[in-house]
Amino acid sequence: MNRPAGPPARPAADTALAGLDLLASAVLLVGADGQIRYANAAAEHLLEISARALARMQIAALFLNGDELANLCAQALAHEYADLRQDLALERSGRDALHVHSIVSVTGDGGVIVELRENVQQLKLDREERMLDQSQVNKELIRNLAHEIKNPLGGIRGAAQLLELELPEKHLNGLREYTQVIIKEADRLQTLVDRLLAPHRRPHIVGDVNIHEVCERVRSLMVAEFPTGLSIRRDYDASIPEFRGDKEQLIQTVLNIARNAAQALRERIAAGDAELVLRTRVARQVTLAKVRYGLALDLHIIDNGPGISPQIRDRIFYPLVSGRDGGSGLGLTLAQTFVQQHLGVIECESRPGLTDFRILLPLP
Structure with missing residues (x-):
C-alpha cells in the first residue's frame, strides 16, 4: 500500500545540529568564505527567510549593511577571539531596521557561529x-x-x-x-x-500623590456610571510610595482610559460579564524618555473587551482618532499629554479578550 509522502528530510548537517532549533536566539553557521552553512528555526523566523534559502546566501548579502556582520566574522577568524559582541542595526529593504545584539564565535572547523538576539530594549x-x-x-x-x-x-x-x-x-x-x-x-x-x-x-498643580487614591476615585466614578454588569477588580501593591504629581490630571488620565474600556465593553456589560482590572506594581531600572530611573510606577488598566481594531491600533493616541461611533477621539490624546507632563509613558497591548493600557511614571 502506498503511503503519502512526508515532509522532505532535512540535510544531514541540519539533523546533527537539530538541538540548535530549540534555542530562542537566531543561530547561523558561516564558513570561512562567508557562505552560510546552517540556520536554525529562530533564524528563519527572525530573518523571514527559509533555512534552505539562507544556506545559498553570503552573510554579507543578508542586509543592506551586511558588510558590518561579515567584517565581524572576518575579525573573529583572523584574530581567533573567543567571541565578538556588538549591537547592530541591520538594515532591510522596505522594512524597519533589525536591532540585534550579535555574538560571533570561532568554531573548530575554520568557520564561525553567529548568534543574533533581537534588542527589545532598543526597539x-x-x-x-x-x-x-x-x-x-x-x-x-x-x-x-x-x-x-x-x-x-x-x-x-x-x-x-x-x-x-x-x-x-x-x-x-x-x-x-x-x-x-x-x-x-x-x-x-x-x-x-x-x-x-x-x-x-490648565496649570500643572504639583503635590503629593497616592496612586491608590487616584484609582479609588476612578473606581467610585465608574461604579456610579455603570452600577450593574461591570466588575471592577483591584490588584494593588500597597508598598508603592507617594510621588510628586498633579492628582487631578492623573485622575482624568485613568478615568479617560477606564471610560474608553467601558464603552468597548458595552456588549459584555449587557451580558453581565464585563471586567475591568486596576493593577499597580513597582518596575525597576526603567528607561523613560532616555532617562534611567531606579523605580517606576507600573499601572495597568485591563479590560476583557473585544480589543482595539488593528486599523487604528498604532494611531489611538492621535487626536480625533476614535474606535467608536460618536467618539471625540480626544480622551487618549489628553491622557498621553498628562502622562508625558509627569515624565512618563503610556503603552498599550490589545487582542480580542484583553486590552492592557500600561502607565509608567518615575518614582522617587
Missing part, C-alpha cells in the same frame, strides 16, 4: 522616541489649529445672532430655526476647541 526606546516626537508635533498642530478656528468661530456665532435680531417679524419663526442651527453648531465647535486647548491652558 522600545526607538518606539518611545517616535511617540514623543509625534506627540510634540500633535500638540503644536492642535494648538495652532484651535487658535485658527477659534477667532472666525466667534465671528460666525455673533453674525448669526445679529441676523436673528434683524429678521422681519413675519419670517422670524421660519428663519429663526436656521440661525439657531448656526449658533448651536458654533457652540459645539467651540466646546471641541476648548477641549483641544484644555491641557495647554
